[in-house]
Amino acid sequence: xxxxxxxPTSQILAAGRRMTLRCTQDMRHNAMYWxxxxxxxxxxxxxxxxxxxxxxxxxxxxGYSVSRANTDDFPLTLASAVPSQTSVxxxxxxxxxxxxxxxxxGTRLLVL
Amino acid sequence: GQNIDQPTEMTxxxxxxxxxxxxxxxxxxxxxxxxQQHAGEAPTxxxxxxxxGLEEKGRFSSFLSRSKGYSYLLLKExxxxxxxxxxxxxxxxxxxxxxxxxxxxxxxx
Numbered sequence: 001x002x003x004x005x006x007x008p009t010s011q012i013l014a015a016g017r018r019m020t021l022r023c024t025q026d027m028r029h030n031a032m033y034w035x036x037x038x039x040x041x042x043x044x045x046x047x048x049x050x051x052x053x054x055x056x057x058x059x060x061x062x063g064y065s066v067s068r069a070n071t072d073d074f075p076l077t078l079a080s081a082v083p084s085q086t087s088v089x090x091x092x093x094x095x096x097x098x099x100x101x102x103x104x105x106g107t108r109l110l111v112l
Numbered sequence: 113g114q115n116i117d118q119p120t121e122m123t124x125x126x127x128x129x130x131x132x133x134x135x136x137x138x139x140x141x142x143x144x145x146x147x148q149q150h151a152g153e154a155p156t157x158x159x160x161x162x163x164x165g166l167e168e169k170g171r172f173s174s175f176l177s178r179s180k181g182y183s184y185l186l187l188k189e190x191x192x193x194x195x196x197x198x199x200x201x202x203x204x205x206x207x208x209x210x211x212x213x214x215x216x217x218x219x220x221x
Contacts, residue, residue, distance in 0.1 A: 042116065042199070042211030043155070058208065090154060097207045098142065103154040 003027065004104035006091050012110045013081050021076040021107050023091030031097045032074040034058075034066060036087040037106075043090065049074055050097045081111045114138045116212035118200050123218045124190055132185045132198050132215045140205025146174050146185045147199040149214065155199055159185070187217075195219045 045058030161176035
């Protein structure tokens with residue numbers, strides 16, 4: 001692995017289902033982030049983690065949860081998906097919270 | 113509230129120069145970033161400005177005026193591969209990035 005990977009690449013999900021989006025980085029970055037990107041809007045921060053074991057809420061956290069059990073992994077869970085969660089989800093990481101962020105390839109999620 | 117404004121779309125000709133503007137109003141300022149995003153791909157880092165002035169990096173330059181809440185990205189000798197969206201983002205007082213909606217740049221031969 002080199003950089004950040006995300007899985008799945010894309011997913012179609014029935015409303016009400018639970019879904020976990022995976023994110024793994026091998027750069028030993030301390031900070032990690034989840035964003036959603038919708039047409040006509042800027043990237044919006046969902047949740048972040050400045051270091052393993054800690055997490056924080058971003059601009060649009062409702063309906064999402066995260067965990068940071070170790071440095072490398074930062075999964076995002078949708079407990080009960082709704083159509084408004086249809087979006088492209090990007091995971092990013094940085095050496096620490098004040099540094100440049102580097103992005104994974106994204107997960108395209110369609111909730112029907 | 114916090115706000116980042118940039119034009120929705122711009123068109124330029126191959127070989128020419130284009131300037132993409134970004135104005136911002138944020139709670140605090142800890143730097144301004146420019147990213148490039150090709151359609152269907154992830155954003156990739158282009159430049160970072162925290163002090164006033166011009167930062168040059170090859171064909172790309174970025175300018176910042178903190179007093180005016182203004183930045184621009186200058187692309188020279190445009191190539192077809194420069195067709196992409198360009199995202200302006202400001203790091204606020206909480207070290208979170210506030211993003212503009214992006215400027216879609218169309219390059220014509």
